[in-house]
Amino acid sequence: xxxxxxxxxxxxxxxxxxxxxxxxxxxxxxxxxxxxxxxxxxxxxxxxxxxxxxxxxxxxxxxxxxxxxxxxxxxxxxxxxxxxxxxxxxxxxxxxxxxxxxxxxxxxxxxxxxxxxxxxxxxxxxxxxxxxxxxxxxxxxxxxxxxxxxxxxxxxxxxxxxxxxxxxxxxxxxxxxxxxxxxxxxxxxxxxxxxxxxxxxxxxxxxxxxxxxxxxxxxxxxxxxxxxxxxxxxxxxxxx
Ligand code: G3P
Ligand code: MG
Numbered sequence: 001x002x003x004x005x006x007x008x009x010x011x012x013x014x015x016x017x018x019x020x021x022x023x024x025x026x027x028x029x030x031x032x033x034x035x036x037x038x039x040x041x042x043x044x045x046x047x048x049x050x051x052x053x054x055x056x057x058x059x060x061x062x063x064x065x066x067x068x069x070x071x072x073x074x075x076x077x078x079x080x081x082x083x084x085x086x087x088x089x090x091x092x093x094x095x096x097x098x099x100x101x102x103x104x105x106x107x108x109x110x111x112x113x114x115x116x117x118x119x120x121x122x123x124x125x126x127x128x129x130x131x132x133x134x135x136x137x138x139x140x141x142x143x144x145x146x147x148x149x150x151x152x153x154x155x156x157x158x159x160x161x162x163x164x165x166x167x168x169x170x171x172x173x174x175x176x177x178x179x180x181x182x183x184x185x186x187x188x189x190x191x192x193x194x195x196x197x198x199x200x201x202x203x204x205x206x207x208x209x210x211x212x213x214x215x216x217x218x219x220x221x222x223x224x225x226x227x228x229x230x231x232x233x234x235x236x237x238x239x240x
Contacts (some may be wrong), residue, residue, distance in 0.1 A: 007240030010037035016233030019084040021051035026139035048072035049096035121150035
């Protein structure tokens with residue numbers, strides 16, 4: 001099942017316009033015209049899925065500031081907005097449930113990129129499934145991960161949610177990867193996305209999405225090649 005993906009997906013919310021992976025970022029993405037966003041999901045110390053890209057709160061800081069060593073309550077008190085701009089001071093690391101509730105209110109579909117680099121892909125997927133089970137209404141979803149075991153776990157625990165294989169470049173065995181994980185889409189890095197590779201994957205019936213595209217001319221070229229969607233930090237500039 002291929003979800004109806006738009007030509008533009010807000011990356012980490014709208015990371016060029018608002019602090020990434022925050023509720024404010026979702027609101028800014030929606031205000032800029034996005035109908036879908038991508039967010040990064042990882043587990044807090046107490047096993048709560050939260051939105052954050054890096055394993056640590058700030059790049060290169062101490063061990064104690066790793067997301068996996070902080071509770072969801074501590075993260076909900078941690079300002080990640082001021083480092084983007086004083087106008088966003090007070091934005092914190094949200095739990096996934098709050099982000100999905102906000103997205104549903106805003107009418108946004110969400111690509112959940114599962115960051116299982118801290119070790120426990122099945123635990124991350126199990127906790128995500130528990131969050132989804134507790135939601136009154138879930139937005140349209142797509143699950144992806146660089147970590148193949150996380151995609152496999154999503155297939156077992158959340159079989160009805162569409163899945164994507166996430167790679168930096170299109171691998172030689174792309175068809176086998178997509179089919180063996182029951183995926184509908186290949187999410188590819190912008191630097192290595194080429195016309196022939198895109199055409200081959202599209203011709204086989206899969207969606208192709210490309211990250212991260214902040215140049216509108218590049219986005220147009222990718223769409224001309226048949227790319228389904230681009231992830232952008234700047235949905236004010238890259239418009240479908
Ligand atoms: O999911 C697409 C893209 O977000 C993958 O790269 O490092 O920005 O999470 P990254
Ligand atoms: Mg991501």
